[in-house]
Amino acid sequence: MSKRKLSRQQRWRIEKTQAERARRAKQRDDHDTERLAAGEYGPEQPGRVIAHFGRSLEVAPADGGATTRCHLRANLEGLVTGDRVIWRAGEDGSGVVVAREPRDTVLERPDARGRLKPVAAGIDQILIVFAVEPEPHANLIDRYLVAAEATGIPPVLVLNKIDLLPDEGGELRSLLDRYAALGYPVVTTTTATRTGLEALQRQLKGRTSVFVGQSGVGKSSLIDRLLPDEELRIGALSEDSRKGTHTTTTARLYRFPGSAPPDSALGEDDSGGELIDSPGIREFGLTHLDADQIADGFIEFRDYLGRCRFRDCRHRTEPGCALLAAVERGEIHADRFASYRRIVDSLEET
Numbered sequence: 001m002s003k004r005k006l007s008r009q010q011r012w013r014i015e016k017t018q019a020e021r022a023r024r025a026k027q028r029d030d031h032d033t034e035r036l037a038a039g040e041y042g043p044e045q046p047g048r049v050i051a052h053f054g055r056s057l058e059v060a061p062a063d064g065g066a067t068t069r070c071h072l073r074a075n076l077e078g079l080v081t082g083d084r085v086i087w088r089a090g091e092d093g094s095g096v097v098v099a100r101e102p103r104d105t106v107l108e109r110p111d112a113r114g115r116l117k118p119v120a121a122g123i124d125q126i127l128i129v130f131a132v133e134p135e136p137h138a139n140l141i142d143r144y145l146v147a148a149e150a151t152g153i154p155p156v157l158v159l160n161k162i163d164l165l166p167d168e169g170g171e172l173r174s175l176l177d178r179y180a181a182l183g184y185p186v187v188t189t190t191t192a193t194r195t196g197l198e199a200l201q202r203q204l205k206g207r208t209s210v211f212v213g214q215s216g217v218g219k220s221s222l223i224d225r226l227l228p229d230e231e232l233r234i235g236a237l238s239e240d241s242r243k244g245t246h247t248t249t250t251a252r253l254y255r256f257p258g259s260a261p262p263d264s265a266l267g268e269d270d271s272g273g274e275l276i277d278s279p280g281i282r283e284f285g286l287t288h289l290d291a292d293q294i295a296d297g298f299i300e301f302r303d304y305l306g307r308c309r310f311r312d313c314r315h316r317t318e319p320g321c322a323l324l325a326a327v328e329r330g331e332i333h334a335d336r337f338a339s340y341r342r343i344v345d346s347l348e349e350t
Helices: 008-037 138-151 170-181 198-204 219-226 291-296 322-328 334-349
Strands: 045-053 056-061 068-072 084-089 095-100 106-110 116-121 125-131 155-160 186-188 208-212 252-255 274-277
Touching (some): 056 084, 068 084, 125 138, 138 155, 138 170, 138 334, 170 186, 208 219, 291 334, 322 334
Parallel strands (some): 068 095, 125 208, 208 274
Antiparallel strands (some): 045 056, 084 095, 252 274
């Protein structure tokens, strides 16, 4: 699809807006320079970005304590929730971020133009949440796993609302066993019972995590139970569609309580960990990946990739395809291979 051409007046308005933003940013930066020189800011200290609001950030000290609303120096761009930064506190209760520390991990997603942009940083694991309702589909779970594998951040599967699961587990339990056999951690949870979150709390302990998953699987409800002192809007599940609606509106890092309840099996000294919830990471697509990256996202394929007879094998009907041979021998599950083909086909259609 060709890009829509802008009129001369539209280009002028855009340029005027950008120039005004640059002017205001320089003005703020000059003001910060004067305040820094006058000693109105305290010493440099490490912190963590808790929330991001354009040129303004909410920063928490690394050693704990109350958060401070900070703004950025003009030479700092692209900070996201979870970034570790160096900042200085002002005498008036505000602060200024002066540097960003190197990132260990960063979660990116494509924007409307297909360019990757960071949405969260400093993440230890991606929790892919699905639920008994709305009914999960293996291909959707596979899409999230492929997207997670592409980031290099370890994924964890979280089945929510297990109180709705039949006693025998049914097909969903078999599906979970299949993923567990591949080496993926699988956690089951529910907010319907007092002990339903303990397995999830153990998985969160001492880590910075993000939740991803389709609407209605209960991500905000889980956070609400894990963080009883935080206020989150929770959307009701539609009785007609059995699908949910997005409820979280601002990217934010939540710090779970540092110790478990005294009556919990976790013990009192376990660290609660941190979790980032953001509209930009609840669902992320695969349009920025090519067919080779999709194949690499199926971890059981990796031992066979590059072993096909033809270097440009598309893993369809080509003779000597190592993946097809592995499927025939039962070394790759036929359903997973079919899911891979559906993902590749869907991307080729776009």
